[in-house]
Amino acid sequence: MSKLPKFSSNKKYWMHLNRLVFGESCQCPSCSRVLQERYVGKYLWCPVCRKKYRATAWRGSWLYGMKLRPKQLFVLLWCWQQKKGPEVATLLAEVSYTTVARWYERFRSRVPDAVPLLSQLVQIDESYFGKLRSKQPQRIVVGAIEPHTRKLALRVTDSRSQEALEQFVQDYVRQGSLVVSDKWWAYEELPLLGYAHESHNHSKGDYANTNQGESIWSVSKRHTRRLYGGRILTRHLEALCQEWMARHNQPQLFESPMTFLQATLVPC
Ligand SMILES: [Zn+2]
Structure with a gap:
């Protein structure tokens, strides 16, 4: 660290x-x-x-x-990179809670886009975000990871329909790859689209190839809890998915405040 x-x-x-x-x-x-x-x-x-x-x-x-002092910017940026919760960032940077929230959003919005294309062996999984008993509807995130490189693709979606999931696979996974999923029926026709497909039954404790899939969610869920106590707004979720992808696909952005600023502040 x-x-x-x-x-x-x-x-x-x-x-x-x-x-x-x-x-x-x-x-x-x-x-x-x-x-x-x-x-x-x-x-x-x-x-x-x-x-x-x-x-x-x-x-x-x-x-x-x-309006921050330059030093406060560096400290806030470091806190964001190290996934510090708002309480810690408030203390270290000596700014208010709202300032921390605003700057975290600002950093997230500056993460450069990089659409990953996963290949060979790819594990895919879906997860629900948001509290069950809150007014905000729960959202689904579908995720795919290339275990040997940790390259990651995520998308917020409203349904686990065949159409939505197939579109996700076609956008992020190279044809000819082996896609490993749970037993959800919506993946069954992937071979028609040019993918090899294997499924495993989570409910029977069969986690053979999907351990990595599970760990995507444990990291991101812990991060969400630390930032928002689990109550996550839809607009935050979209931006967070971009951030989590960048943490996997462009790790150099998170090495130090200087590496992030060098990548995002292009000199005039
Ligand atoms: Zn001049």
């Missing part, structure tokens, strides 16, 4: 942000002249254009409008 990043001073965090947003040599976006750092006023100065620039007031970056 990576440690909480500790740069020597607030100024260091600020300088890191400038370099992430304006490029390694910190050049003026209009005239390419190297910008001067004025830490006291918290801005960058272009002596040619006679203009101030700020990493958090630059429309090209998703930090636009940020």
Whole structure:
């Protein structure tokens, strides 16, 4: 597990942000002249254009409008990457609960899309999310994992119908692969679509090839409980599925705050 990043001073965090947003040599976006750092006023100065620039007031970056101190951003980002609950993040970053929730959503929305295509042996399973006795309807997530690489595909769906599940397989699994599922009837015609198919009966304690399938849900359910106490909103579930996929398929995004910022803050 990576440690909480500790740069020597607030100024260091600020300088890191400038370099992430304006490029390694910190050049003026209009005239390419190297910008001067004025830490006291918290801005960058272009002596040619006679203009101030700020990493958090630059429309090209998703930090636009940020009111956090740069250090708080790094701490919040680290907490999100390490799956810390909102209570811990509130304490470490010294911000309110709503600020934590808002920034977690913001990080999630910046995760770059990467549609995985699973192949060879693929395990598939469905799970319900949301509390049984809450007003929110329960949602179904269908998931597929390639056990030898841990590559993961997830989709929120309203039904376990044959149509929905076959579409999911066709979107995420290469034809010719072996799909291993539970005994649910909706998978039975996969061979007609060009897949090999094996099923196992969970209720009889037959978990032969699906252990990995079970572990997808144990990790994500624990994460959901820590973040929302199990009461999960639909819009959160969609975004969380994207995040869980990224945690499996693009692990470098979660190595440290710098790796995430480098991947998502493309210099202007
Ligand atoms: Zn300039």
